[in-house]
Amino acid sequence: MQPTLVAVAHGSRDPRAPHTVLALLERVRELRPRLDVRLGHIELNRPLLGDTLSALSGEVVLVPLLLGRGTHVKRDLPASAARAAHLRVRVAAPLGPHPLLVEALFERLLEAGWHPGRRGGAAVVLAAAGSRDPDSAADTRRTAAQLSERLDGIPVVPAYASADTAAAPDVPEAVRALTARGHHRIAVASYFAAPGRFASASAAAAPGPASAPLGAHPALARLVLQRYDEALARETGRRELATA
Numbered sequence: 001m002q003p004t005l006v007a008v009a010h011g012s013r014d015p016r017a018p019h020t021v022l023a024l025l026e027r028v029r030e031l032r033p034r035l036d037v038r039l040g041h042i043e044l045n046r047p048l049l050g051d052t053l054s055a056l057s058g059e060v061v062l063v064p065l066l067l068g069r070g071t072h073v074k075r076d077l078p079a080s081a082a083r084a085a086h087l088r089v090r091v092a093a094p095l096g097p098h099p100l101l102v103e104a105l106f107e108r109l110l111e112a113g114w115h116p117g118r119r120g121g122a123a124v125v126l127a128a129a130g131s132r133d134p135d136s137a138a139d140t141r142r143t144a145a146q147l148s149e150r151l152d153g154i155p156v157v158p159a160y161a162s163a164d165t166a167a168a169p170d171v172p173e174a175v176r177a178l179t180a181r182g183h184h185r186i187a188v189a190s191y192f193a194a195p196g197r198f199a200s201a202s203a204a205a206a207p208g209p210a211s212a213p214l215g216a217h218p219a220l221a222r223l224v225l226q227r228y229d230e231a232l233a234r235e236t237g238r239r240e241l242a243t244a
Contacts, residue, residue: 001058003232006039006052006061008049008066009042010042010072010193013044014194020213021039021193021194023216028224031222050084053089060087061231061232064095067139067140067143067191068094068131069139071131071133074133074135090235091231092228093227093231095223096139100222101214101219101220105211106147106150107219109189112209114209116152122185123154123187124187125175125178125186125206127159127161127188127189127191128140128159128191129198132167137167143191144157159173159202161198161201187208187211190202193214193215194214195213
């Protein structure tokens with residue numbers, strides 16, 4: 001029997017966010033109908049991760065619906081796994097950085113009205129939540145570089161929506177800096193898994209097109225399963241090394 005996939009969402013006060021996550025998980029189930037797919041939130045929404053885990057048995061893979069490394073991935077999810085002593089729990093890598101995310105970002109920009117053929121004065125701000133963890137900022141910078149490559153070299157500047165982190169610049173600052181450098185066609189790419197306060201504030205700061213959050217994009221559904229499979233493969237590799 002396959003281990004249960006538990007998708008771990010952050011949680012949001014925006015009522016659209018849980019519906020978006022559920023739509024994403026429906027796509028995951030469509031891709032792999034026999035896999036048991038569950039949902040747990042870190043905070044704010046039900047079911048909370050602890051409640052989801054307490055109702056399960058056997059083997060579980062936690063797949064964070066998070067876009068980079070940070071406190072939740074490094075500390076909170078391993079702690080949740082440790083508290084679920086009745087389960088065998090693996091924790092998968094966060095979704096980002098990954099080329100599938102870049103493809104989803106690119107397609108969301110197109111949906112928002114971005115015209116890739118118009119290069120003169122063009123630039124993109126990659127709006128992310130931000131984190132005090134330097135690895136999280138490094139992951140966002142890597143995604144920005146990958147998106148720039150996907151956009152044939154158009155500058156992509158990472159910026160951050162959360163005032164509670166040390167990450168800089170924020171989205172309005174990034175827009176002003178690009179404008180000062182002569183960029184008059186600036187789009188904001190929403191690097192958020194679901195709608196929420198940060199995504200809305202970032203879109204409001206856009207002087208041009210602002211893409212929707214990644215949401216239930218098909219590329220995200222494929223990536224959730226890829227992270228699940230990678231976690232299982234790592235465990236298999238460790239077992240093979242231990243018995244070699």
